Amino acid sequence: MRDGEIHAWHYATRQPVIVGWRDGIIHRLEPASGATPPDLWIAPPLVDLQVNGYGGVDFQQDDLDRDDLVRATERLEAAGCGRFLLTLVTDQWPKLTARLQHLKTLRAQSHELQTRIAGWHLEGPFLSSEPGFHGAHDPNLMCNPTPGHLERLRAIAGADPLLLTLAPERPGALEAIAYATSLGIKVSLGHTNASADQLRRAVQAGASAFTHLGNACPRLLDRHDNILWRVLDLPELAVSLIPDGIHVAPALFRLLHRVLNPAAIFYVTDAMAAAGAGPGRYTLGKLQPQVGPDGIVRQPGQANFAGSALRPIDGIFRAARMLNRPWQELWPYLSTHPARFMGWPADLQPGTPADFCLLRAPDEGQPATPTFFRRGHPHDLPPHPA
Numbered sequence: 001m002r003d004g005e006i007h008a009w010h011y012a013t014r015q016p017v018i019v020g021w022r023d024g025i026i027h028r029l030e031p032a033s034g035a036t037p038p039d040l041w042i043a044p045p046l047v048d049l050q051v052n053g054y055g056g057v058d059f060q061q062d063d064l065d066r067d068d069l070v071r072a073t074e075r076l077e078a079a080g081c082g083r084f085l086l087t088l089v090t091d092q093w094p095k096l097t098a099r100l101q102h103l104k105t106l107r108a109q110s111h112e113l114q115t116r117i118a119g120w121h122l123e124g125p126f127l128s129s130e131p132g133f134h135g136a137h138d139p140n141l142m143c144n145p146t147p148g149h150l151e152r153l154r155a156i157a158g159a160d161p162l163l164l165t166l167a168p169e170r171p172g173a174l175e176a177i178a179y180a181t182s183l184g185i186k187v188s189l190g191h192t193n194a195s196a197d198q199l200r201r202a203v204q205a206g207a208s209a210f211t212h213l214g215n216a217c218p219r220l221l222d223r224h225d226n227i228l229w230r231v232l233d234l235p236e237l238a239v240s241l242i243p244d245g246i247h248v249a250p251a252l253f254r255l256l257h258r259v260l261n262p263a264a265i266f267y268v269t270d271a272m273a274a275a276g277a278g279p280g281r282y283t284l285g286k287l288q289p290q291v292g293p294d295g296i297v298r299q300p301g302q303a304n305f306a307g308s309a310l311r312p313i314d315g316i317f318r319a320a321r322m323l324n325r326p327w328q329e330l331w332p333y334l335s336t337h338p339a340r341f342m343g344w345p346a347d348l349q350p351g352t353p354a355d356f357c358l359l360r361a362p363d364e365g366q367p368a369t370p371t372f373f374r375r376g377h378p379h380d381l382p383p384h385p386a
Helices: 066-078 093-108 111-116 147-157 173-182 196-205 227-232 250-259 312-323 327-334 336-342
Strands: 004-010 016-022 025-031 041-043 046-051 081-089 117-123 162-166 186-189 238-241 265-267 356-359 371-374
Touching (some): 046 117, 046 312, 046 327, 066 093, 066 111, 066 371, 093 117, 162 173, 173 186, 173 196, 250 312, 265 312, 265 336, 327 336
Parallel strands (some): 046 081, 117 162
Antiparallel strands (some): 356 371
């Protein structure tokens, strides 16, 4: 199905459109004059910049094979996610770089992996070791960034997009941010208790985002001066949020959307192996977090979270419920916003690949079931809700 067309309702304009494609490229996008299915919607693919694992597969394992990685990306695609940054978390530097090299090799062996894994996100080991701020990352493995670290990352990744989350208060971090930016590495701040001045200097050095605001900080914060207030006072930063209703309480989620520039917000799942797989015990590197029927990922015996079990498509509808807004308004936050942050083509436009989602909005309390099209080739159409 390299050639074809679809009549559906456009997610942004909420008007009926015809989307036509030839040789897997959109060549036609115009208003539909004929009959359009009353509940069939078309939207660009979801884009997730923070995925630690999915569908029972933990990306932090050294013996990960190509088949498991393909299976995880297939399940992500079934949840509407067309592209993502495979995320590696804090470990000893030689192990972390060897893991990245292994994943890069696996990706090169599969066309499917090359189209789905858009690049790499390293969350650590250049993070705060302070209690609360290091989150589920091992504070004993934290270290200070150096030019050699950054050169090694770029050498392994080649031309692939790279996103690096670091804490700007670490010695050498400001210089590292400037050097990383010169190497084409995007820098996001996170797992940090940096002062307002340190954050401003990090932005001046080239940092452009903040990772999962509202998380990776102590449960109790100083009401006068804390990392939330400091970041909200920096409009230059794009901010990622986890829209599962767990990592960020609904009230805070609503407040953040009122305070922040809408164009500066993008969603991430921070998914680990349990996402798309159900309750049970999983791995996240050396950790063995437990996922209960409530879908919350916890370290056994501890209150802090260790990633999420969120499917990308569910993030859209949970955000819509928390904000009491139509899901169509929230779709860009996990699609075109993160794509534009990374400098990738976004939205449905003639001349772009025929990659898109078709979906029917679910009944209340039911999961959404998108059908993902890659270059005009679909999976099965979503069933009409009963």
